Amino acid sequence: MARLLQDPSKLHPSEWYTANQMQRASTESQKSRSECMTAESWRLVDEIEKTTQKTQSDVNKKLEQRREEIKFWKQELDNKLEQIVHETEILLTFKNRLERALEGCKEPLVVAQKCLLYRQRRVGIDLVHDEVELQLLKEVEVLQRIIALLGHTLEQANEQIRRNRSAKYDLDMDLKDKFTALTIDDYCASLTNDTPHIIYADNAMKLEGNFVTPEDWIDFTNINVEKADKQRNNSLALKALIDGILSQIANDMRKQCEMVNNAFRNRVKEVKDAKHKLETLLAMVSSVQNFIVGFVKVMDETASQEKNIAALKKAITDQEAPVKVAQTRLEARNHRPNVELCYDTVHSSLMSEVQEITKNIQRLKEALAQAQTELKGLSRRQLSLEEEIKVKENTLYIDEVLCMQMRESVCINNY
Numbered sequence: 001m002a003r004l005l006q007d008p009s010k011l012h013p014s015e016w017y018t019a020n021q022m023q024r025a026s027t028e029s030q031k032s033r034s035e036c037m038t039a040e041s042w043r044l045v046d047e048i049e050k051t052t053q054k055t056q057s058d059v060n061k062k063l064e065q066r067r068e069e070i071k072f073w074k075q076e077l078d079n080k081l082e083q084i085v086h087e088t089e090i091l092l093t094f095k096n097r098l099e100r101a102l103e104g105c106k107e108p109l110v111v112a113q114k115c116l117l118y119r120q121r122r123v124g125i126d127l128v129h130d131e132v133e134l135q136l137l138k139e140v141e142v143l144q145r146i147i148a149l150l151g152h153t154l155e156q157a158n159e160q161i162r163r164n165r166s167a168k169y170d171l172d173m174d175l176k177d178k179f180t181a182l183t184i185d186d187y188c189a190s191l192t193n194d195t196p197h198i199i200y201a202d203n204a205m206k207l208e209g210n211f212v213t214p215e216d217w218i219d220f221t222n223i224n225v226e227k228a229d230k231q232r233n234n235s236l237a238l239k240a241l242i243d244g245i246l247s248q249i250a251n252d253m254r255k256q257c258e259m260v261n262n263a264f265r266n267r268v269k270e271v272k273d274a275k276h277k278l279e280t281l282l283a284m285v286s287s288v289q290n291f292i293v294g295f296v297k298v299m300d301e302t303a304s305q306e307k308n309i310a311a312l313k314k315a316i317t318d319q320e321a322p323v324k325v326a327q328t329r330l331e332a333r334n335h336r337p338n339v340e341l342c343y344d345t346v347h348s349s350l351m352s353e354v355q356e357i358t359k360n361i362q363r364l365k366e367a368l369a370q371a372q373t374e375l376k377g378l379s380r381r382q383l384s385l386e387e388e389i390k391v392k393e394n395t396l397y398i399d400e401v402l403c404m405q406m407r408e409s410v411c412i413n414n415y
Contacts, residue, residue, distance in 0.1 A: 080228040087235040088164040101415040109143040115403040126395040132263040275392035282385040
């Protein structure tokens with residue numbers, strides 16, 4: 001019974017109180033720590049939530065700023081793209097004007113060269129290096145210089161168009177990238193904590209790809225904008241140059257064309273005047289020739305008469321006896337004595353008749369010889385004048401018909 005009262009497995013009441021106190025103290029301590037931990041947890045949750053909200057708000061603001069920045073540069077790129085496209089289209093019209101001007105120079109050049117070729121067919125004294133030829137050669141030189149200038153300017157226009165298109169390509173690519181970036185940032189800006197389908201992306205923190213700095217990003221777009229501005233300004237300068245060239249060449253071509261036409265008109269007038277004078281001289285020569293022909297006819301009649309005289313002399317020769325009788329009588333009269341040897345009317349008439357006939361025959365012979373000489377000279381002059389008139393007719397046909405009529409088709413336009 002005593003052993004039952006003193007069982008060693010049972011604790012003393014004091015131990016029980018001590019154990020209970022320790023339990024209470026441990027529980028109170030645990031409770032206190034738990035309450036502190038709970039309080040700290042709420043504070044931490046509140047702090048993290050505020051920090052997260054602030055950080056997210058800051059990110060949202062920066063995202064909005066970035067979107068505005070992208071929009072600003074996208075608008076700049078849009079403006080530059082519109083400008084460079086507009087300038088390229090206008091420059092294409094200027095290029096077409098250059099091509100039409102270049103094509104328009106070909107016909108005047110061919111006409112001028114044909115005129116020079118035709119005028120090589122002039123003959124004689126008319127194959128002269130005259131003012132018309134000088135102006136035609138100058139026209140060919142002017143047109144060849146203009147063609148070379150237009151060709152060089154056309155090359156410049158093609159090169160500028162190529163550069164404009166290169167700048168446009170860079171703007172297009174930059175705009176495309178910015179449109180994609182803006183679309184992505186618009187999507188990011190639309191995301192909230194309540195947006196469905198948001199996920200964890202463990203690889204998002206890895207910096208993959210060729211990231212650039214914001215400064216490099218701005219510099220890249222600035223380069224594209226400045227390139228577009230530069231090419232636009234170059235296009236404006238080239239358009240002004242082309243406009244001035246087209247205006248100047250039209251004036252130069254008209255001026256030289258008019259100088260050639262004036263030279264042709266003056267030369268045709270000179271040739272016509274020369275031809276008219278030659279025709280007048282030819283008419284005069286023909287008139288004199290007709291007179292000489294008539295005179296020759298008279299001389300022919302004189303020759304006929306001389307033949308008749310020769311026939312009479314033959315008849316006198318046939319009657320030598322009667323002549324000898326007459327001469328004997330004359331000889332006898334020369335022997336008249338003293339005062340009877342008189343220079344009477346018979347003798348004076350006989351002497352006058354012999355002198356007059358001799359003188360007239362000599363005058364006729366001299367006139368005939370001179371007339372025959374002049375007739376030959378006039379014949380030669382007639383042939384020369386007729387040939388010279390044919391030369392002038394050939395020159396007039398070349399200058400007035402072939403050249404001037406062909407030049408009527410030349411039309412100098414403004415391009």
